[in-house]
Amino acid sequence: MMEATYRALCANGFASLTMQDIADEADKSTSLLHYHYDTKQDLLVAFLRYLIERFEERFEDTEDEGPEERLRGFVSRMVPDDDGEDDYDRFGLAIMELRMQAPYEDAYREQLRTNEAVIRSRLADVVRDGIEEGVFREVDPDRTARLVFDALDGARSERVTVGADEAPAEVAAALDEFVFSSLLVAEGEADEGDETE
Amino acid sequence: MMEATYRALCANGFASLTMQDIADEADKSTSLLHYHYDTKQDLLVAFLRYLIERFEERFEDTEDEGPEERLRGFVSRMVPDDDGEDDYDRFGLAIMELRMQAPYEDAYREQLRTNEAVIRSRLADVVRDGIEEGVFREVDPDRTARLVFDALDGARSERVTVGADEAPAEVAAALDEFVFSSLLVAEGEADEGDETE
DNA sequence: CGTTACTGACTGACCAGTCAGTTAGTGAGC
DNA sequence: GCTCACTAACTGACTGGTCAGTCAGTAACG
Numbered sequence: 001m002m003e004a005t006y007r008a009l010c011a012n013g014f015a016s017l018t019m020q021d022i023a024d025e026a027d028k029s030t031s032l033l034h035y036h037y038d039t040k041q042d043l044l045v046a047f048l049r050y051l052i053e054r055f056e057e058r059f060e061d062t063e064d065e066g067p068e069e070r071l072r073g074f075v076s077r078m079v080p081d082d083d084g085e086d087d088y089d090r091f092g093l094a095i096m097e098l099r100m101q102a103p104y105e106d107a108y109r110e111q112l113r114t115n116e117a118v119i120r121s122r123l124a125d126v127v128r129d130g131i132e133e134g135v136f137r138e139v140d141p142d143r144t145a146r147l148v149f150d151a152l153d154g155a156r157s158e159r160v161t162v163g164a165d166e167a168p169a170e171v172a173a174a175l176d177e178f179v180f181s182s183l184l185v186a187e188g189e190a191d192e193g194d195e196t197e
Numbered sequence: 198m199m200e201a202t203y204r205a206l207c208a209n210g211f212a213s214l215t216m217q218d219i220a221d222e223a224d225k226s227t228s229l230l231h232y233h234y235d236t237k238q239d240l241l242v243a244f245l246r247y248l249i250e251r252f253e254e255r256f257e258d259t260e261d262e263g264p265e266e267r268l269r270g271f272v273s274r275m276v277p278d279d280d281g282e283d284d285y286d287r288f289g290l291a292i293m294e295l296r297m298q299a300p301y302e303d304a305y306r307e308q309l310r311t312n313e314a315v316i317r318s319r320l321a322d323v324v325r326d327g328i329e330e331g332v333f334r335e336v337d338p339d340r341t342a343r344l345v346f347d348a349l350d351g352a353r354s355e356r357v358t359v360g361a362d363e364a365p366a367e368v369a370a371a372l373d374e375f376v377f378s379s380l381l382v383a384e385g386e387a388d389e390g391d392e393t394e
Numbered sequence: 395c396g397t398t399a400c401t402g403a404c405t406g407a408c409c410a411g412t413c414a415g416t417t418a419g420t421g422a423g424c
Numbered sequence: 425g426c427t428c429a430c431t432a433a434c435t436g437a438c439t440g441g442t443c444a445g446t447c448a449g450t451a452a453c454g
Contacts, residue, residue: 013301015212018409029435034411036433093300099358100294104210113359139374146364147348147371150355154347157354161296162310167343174344177336179375215443226401231445233399 001026001036002050005043010090014097019043041107044098048111052118059122067130071148071180074123078152079168093160120145127183136183144179151175198223198233199247202240207287211294216240238304241295245308249315256319264327268345268377271320275349276365290357317342324380333380341376348372 004026012021019030037043102109124145130136155171158164201223216227234240299306321342327333352368355361
């Protein structure tokens with residue numbers, strides 16, 4: 001069911017997504033969807049919940065790597081190297097379409113807020129860990145995480161909307177140049193100085 | 198007519214925008230809209246064109262300022278200080294909704310591509326000018342402009358979708374810390390010590 | 395009297411959600 | 425081992441509402 005929703009979103013986008021589209025992908029009737037979920041919104045909120053659960057599962061696997069690898073891993077997961085991933089863009093776009101409906105639909109907004117908070121705080125944790133381990137210099141982890149997340153998000157938005165395929169890679173490079181390079185403390189330097197800003 | 202479209206977008210958002218909404222704002226009939234514009238898409242493409250013309254007019258006014266002021270001016274135009282601007286968020290959201298339909302509607306995509314290219318290249322020009330004048334260090338102007346634009350865009354998206362009101366200001370601060378501060382050459386320390394906020 | 399601006403009434407398509415059912419599985423009693 | 429009752433999964437046909445776009449006109453203006 002969730003899988004069918006995923007496929008339908010990739011195939012049709014969100015704005016023109018109908019219950020029929022999902023039903024077709026699942027080889028079921030629309031009536032069945034309404035049997036399990038009262039409204040289309042209910043179904044989609046359940047889908048968003050399903051998504052963030054999957055994200056958390058996948059993220060846990062990286063917890064033993066070093067801060068820098070984890071940071072770069074995060075970036076490269078948002079910037080797929082191979083352009084073969086057709087569904088990646090389609091799905092990313094569909095989710096963005098959905099996000100744009102959040103202000104009009106409380107249920108979406110609440111679930112999305114949760115999802116984004118989880119992602120951003122995982123990223124901030126990586127930065128925080130890096131600072132504690134003395135790999136990164138002292139910065140505001142939340143603010144830094146937000147810059148990284150929002151820049152990549154903006155780039156992705158640019159890519160999927162107007163087809164600026166190079167945008168995510170360019171932004172990743174710029175982040176590297178301006179943020180990550182300034183984040184790494186010089187090797188062999190002190191990992192001391194607990195000075196809260 | 199364009200004004201009416203603007204008001205209708207603020208009031209209703211894009212996804213649920215009907216020709217009737219626009220007609221109501223203009224105190225005209227929907228038939229008249231179809232008399233001037235064959236389809237809803239045509240009307241909205243004309244509206245997008247109208248927007249970028251207005252942007253260019255307003256931007257020309259800043260051409261005599263210094264690079265740093267222009268850069269900060271650009272940022273602060275995307276991050277309204279006073280939270281009183283209700284329409285600003287509503288309209289920003291509506292445009293983002295529209296952008297998300299670009300992949301499904303060629304006419305939107307072409308016009309949006311033009312609009313975004315104009316904005317980004319104006320920003321890159323500012324960086325380029327700054328480098329030529331020796332105020333900024335040598336960086337890739339397009340890449341830097343993209344980082345700034347996309348980060349602010351991502352922040353705005355976060356704000357309007359899930360109500361993270363602080364996002365644009367946080368990102369602006371992070372840009373300041375990571376990008377702008379590293380952009381200014383130390384040269385002579387001529388007029389510095391300027392600590393805004 | 396021709397053109398441009400404008401209207402109200404209508405249509406055809408689409409779609410979420412309803413409803414009155416059918417089918418399949420599960421177990422209890424005999 | 426068979427029937428009956430109960431329930432969960434599922435369906436097709438339908439409805440009510442919405443909306444872009446059409447069309448046959450009218451008003452205004454030069």
